[in-house]
Amino acid sequence: MNSQNILLGVSGGIAAYKAPELVRRLTERGATVQVVATQSALEFVTATTLQAVSGRPVRSSLWDPAAEAAMGHIELARWADQVLIAPATAEFMSRLAAGGAADLLSTLCLASEAPLTIAPAMNRVMWAHPAVQANREILERRGVRIVGPDAGDQACGEQGLGRMSEPDAIAALMFAGEALPGRQGPVRPAAISKSRPLAGKTVLITAGPTHEAIDPVRYITNRSSGKMGYALAEAALLAGARVILVSGPVNLATPAGAERVDVESAEDLYKATHAHIKGTDIFIAAAAVADYQLQQVAKHKIKKSQVEISLELTRAPDTLASVAKLSPGPFTVGFAAETTRLRDYARGKLQNKNLDMIVANQVGPDEGFDKDDNAVEVFWPTGEKSFPKALKTELARDLIALIAERYQERLNASTQPDLPALSSRP
Numbered sequence: 001m002n003s004q005n006i007l008l009g010v011s012g013g014i015a016a017y018k019a020p021e022l023v024r025r026l027t028e029r030g031a032t033v034q035v036v037a038t039q040s041a042l043e044f045v046t047a048t049t050l051q052a053v054s055g056r057p058v059r060s061s062l063w064d065p066a067a068e069a070a071m072g073h074i075e076l077a078r079w080a081d082q083v084l085i086a087p088a089t090a091e092f093m094s095r096l097a098a099g100g101a102a103d104l105l106s107t108l109c110l111a112s113e114a115p116l117t118i119a120p121a122m123n124r125v126m127w128a129h130p131a132v133q134a135n136r137e138i139l140e141r142r143g144v145r146i147v148g149p150d151a152g153d154q155a156c157g158e159q160g161l162g163r164m165s166e167p168d169a170i171a172a173l174m175f176a177g178e179a180l181p182g183r184q185g186p187v188r189p190a191a192i193s194k195s196r197p198l199a200g201k202t203v204l205i206t207a208g209p210t211h212e213a214i215d216p217v218r219y220i221t222n223r224s225s226g227k228m229g230y231a232l233a234e235a236a237l238l239a240g241a242r243v244i245l246v247s248g249p250v251n252l253a254t255p256a257g258a259e260r261v262d263v264e265s266a267e268d269l270y271k272a273t274h275a276h277i278k279g280t281d282i283f284i285a286a287a288a289v290a291d292y293q294l295q296q297v298a299k300h301k302i303k304k305s306q307v308e309i310s311l312e313l314t315r316a317p318d319t320l321a322s323v324a325k326l327s328p329g330p331f332t333v334g335f336a337a338e339t340t341r342l343r344d345y346a347r348g349k350l351q352n353k354n355l356d357m358i359v360a361n362q363v364g365p366d367e368g369f370d371k372d373d374n375a376v377e378v379f380w381p382t383g384e385k386s387f388p389k390a391l392k393t394e395l396a397r398d399l400i401a402l403i404a405e406r407y408q409e410r411l412n413a414s415t416q417p418d419l420p421a422l423s424s425r426p
């Protein structure tokens with residue numbers, strides 16, 4: 001258990017009703033939580049409830065002589081190892097962006113050197129408003145970590161992007177153990193535990209299909225839904241990693257805390273991966289990247305004037321092979337989706353591309369793509385393991401555990417020169 005001091009700021013959105021659950025999720029992970037609520041927040045959730053779950057009186061006013069005498073606001077700002085604002089209203093984001101200090105919570109945010117994470121929650125139209133997006137950008141540039149919002153049903157009866165991320169996901173992120181970006185130094189390092197074997201590690205995951213343009217309106221793609229890659233991102237976050245998710249076009253919500261980079265084509269995916277690969281410990285290539293792209297993309301829509309047309313294709317860049325060639329490079333995991341001779345092709349790809357591990361799955365009309373479950377065979381240079389059919393979310397957790405184990409072994413082997421290396425890669 002890790003005993004962080006977390007200052008939880010609750011601002012006045014409808015999602016404040018989730019704040020008591022968030023306190024529980026943080027305290028059960030070992031945190032000491034001090035709640036600071038805005039006046040508006042107390043219209044949605046009572047100080048009594050928040051005090052009962054946190055075990056500490058809730059602070060809400062700058063002008064409270066008794067509270068100031070017990071722990072002044074500057075002292076409170078120094079006490080925090082991390083500051084989390086959940087939910088963060090549009091109004092609170094604007095105060096943060098402007099550097100306002102008219103109330104206790106915004107004053108604390110200015111006075112604290114602790115890493116700041118916010119979980120915005122608001123109506124989807126509010127979230128999409130240029131003013132809110134401009135504030136988001138300012139905060140991001142300043143190193144504030146922004147979790148969510150998620151897509152889904154909203155309290156106002158609408159559907160869209162604006163829901164606060166789930167308390168469990170936010171809490172898991174607060175314990176990710178990585179050095180957070182921004183003004184401050186690293187979070188007090190979390191103990192590497194069995195449940196968080198990737199704490200302090202950066203994992204880059206590619207997910208989804210690619211679109212290879214034929215002309216301005218048409219493209220070639222494949223049946224990948226991105227579900228496996230997204231499940232792996234979620235599992236890696238829960239294992240404590242910082243996750244960069246390079247995603248092809250999919251219809252999935254970003255896992256809370258993942259840094260998502262959207263791409264379209266194999267070429268984009270190659271560039272985005274290489275732009276973020278430096279400092280990455282583990283690379284998981286779960287995207288179904290096109291092997292071929294158009295030799296020449298038509299500038300204008302191809303007209304239906306001929307009976308037959310031919311499309312000239314050429315090899316698309318091979319991101320996986322290029323990352324596997326990096327030296328020093330991350331622990332590299334490939335995926336192979338095959339319709340026949342699964343084991344042979346997978347073992348061949350492991351060897352030819354010089355990977356640390358390959359996850360192979362049989363695809364066909366009822367298997368693999370766009371399904372919620374999957375069965376896979378995993379191979380690495382010195383072993384293999386079968387995973388029977390399971391939900392992709394469960395499978396992802398098992399795969400991340402295995403990847404963390406093999407990664408650690410490679411690390412141990414490279415720091416013990418007398419022992420034979422498990423992988424031929426450095």
Ligand SMILES: Cc1cc2nc3c(=O)[nH]c(=O)nc-3n(C[C@H](O)[C@H](O)[C@H](O)COP(=O)(O)O)c2cc1C
Nearest residue numbers: 011012013014015038040041089090091092121122
């Ligand atoms: C019923 C109701 C629900 C609201 N829900 C939200 C919300 O989800 N997100 C938001 O940004 N503002 C919401 N607001 C508006 C905020 O409460 C308002 O902007 C307030 O000034 C925020 O103050 P604070 O940021 O100091 O907590 C809501 C207001 C009402 C009356």
